[in-house]
Amino acid sequence: MRRSVRAASSNQLAVSAIVESMQPIVSVTNLSKTYASGFQALKNINLAIHRGEIFALLGPNGAGKTTLISIICGIVNASEGSVTVDGRDIVTDYRTARSQIGLVPQELTTDAFETVWATVSFSRGLFGKPKNPAYVEKVLRDLSLWDKRNNKIMTLSGGMKRRVLIAKALSHEPRVLFLDEPTAGVDVELRRDMWKLVRSLTGNGVTIILTTHYIEEAEEMADRIGVINAGEIILVEDKTELMRKLGKKQLTLQLANPLDDVPASLAGYALALAKGGNELIYTYEGEGGRTDIIALLESLDAAGIRFKDLHTTQSSLEDIFVSLLRGNQ
Template sequence: MASIIEIKGLTKSYASGFQALKGVDLNIEEGEIFALLGPNGAGKTTMISIICANVRPSGGTVTVAGHDIIRDYRGARAAIGLVPQELNTDQFERVIDTVTFSRGLFGKPRNDAYVEKVLRDLSLWDKRHNKIRELSGGMKRRVMIAKALSHEPRVLFLDEPTAGVDVELRRDMWKLIGELRQTGVTIILTTHYIEEAEEMADRVGVINHGQLMLVEDKTALMEKLGKKTLSIMLAEPIEALPPELADWDVALKAEGQEIEYLFDTRAERTGVSSLLRKLGDLGIGYKDLNTRQSSLEDIFVSLVHQEKAA
């Protein structure tokens, strides 16, 4: 699949000497949902600001839909819709007016039917004549998304889109993002809610201290770096683990009534079957088994901790 965003050797340094980005290379495919994860200060917002041509890079190149962000600013920016973290819109303007005006800023002809569709999709149509100051925080966030979509962009950046909204609105936005992807819009998402990435993303990038630590297909990442926990509920409690189990990463839980086994997903079949056979050889019976997959959050925390320890 063709790349709609190509980033090569991207750097950003400030006069103070602080390096916000350190040689980032990244291609984002057209039509995918890409989640960019990282702790506060990792460089997520700086990278988005550069791609959207709001901040000038110190080095490297960025193209969006074939347009270089420096040499062809207008072409690149016209392909992008940006929903920033901050709610920066005229609080005394009506919802429909601010969305219509945003469309005109990009030179798009008036299209009342399209604006109505965007507002309906975001559950804003009934609020179209309200002043923005009259809306709740979640509804204001929806207005920002409507503004970003007003000029029919090919790429939509969502910088912490569900920060400060309740669970119901968050779920509604996840649904909307999925529907946008179906229309061919490429979506780049930064979030602190890692379940959002786990729910929606096709690929995941992890950035920390200005460096892109990895970019991976979400499913492949969880298979490669994820762990599983097998809980073995014993038929009879035991006082201590037999020394014969020293080769397995096991722990005794629940006052001797449960053995917990942590294993790599790539060694699932051989490890689990070998452990269960070993328990049988030792005369330890069990009455139930339960497994739990590591979450994307577990993997993210592990990666960040590994970098700190390096």
């Protein structure tokens, strides 16, 4: 009987773990924010962030990125809607929900006269966490701040101060980390160290939500992309799928002999003749265009057009982002 009870209990725990892993760690439902001036910063936002992912929130200045993050983190009150973090409502269960969140803001807001060690340790204590010098040391070492631990923050460079903000955000071991323009003003070496740390955090189950103007960072790091414009989410998509569906692709054929114009027999293809007539450029989108490449090559052969080399290119995430914003205007 005892074995049966233990087995049933183990099964229940396993099922609970599976259900928990399937639930979003951050859930935003019908969220809106209108300021006293009448300006509506957010309009009916619905968003689910998966556990352990890196989610990049992109948008132009004034799109609502910081307002959305501020509401989730409990800094700004929503006008309508609800938010849960790890199943906890940010209003009715504020303390527990907030304890799961670390925030790295855009602004360099630190106590200039404190040492690095003191300010990070103090931030940990604010969340009721017991002292853990070994953990604080690990965070500082991971951020290349260990050698600066006894320095006053006022003596640090801008990049180092930003690292201190990340260390403070990680001090209480959050499960969700918001990075609001984390690499602004940071040099290339420090930026690489930060992203190395981000990868290690997600490997330990921490969920990362970042906003950035360096779209190449989102392209390199993110699992999913969300685009916000004028207070509305206009797209949420897996990064790879987004680039597959929306990324414009081009096949460039270097011709053996230059052409004066594109033959009429090839008019059915989206072909452009480069200046000088030495290259034919075939533009296609998504997977459908690829199936036409074989037919195109056969048509070129039938028209007696020979080529000596070819290469393909694809739109970057930045190209896609710009096109999405233009289409939403």
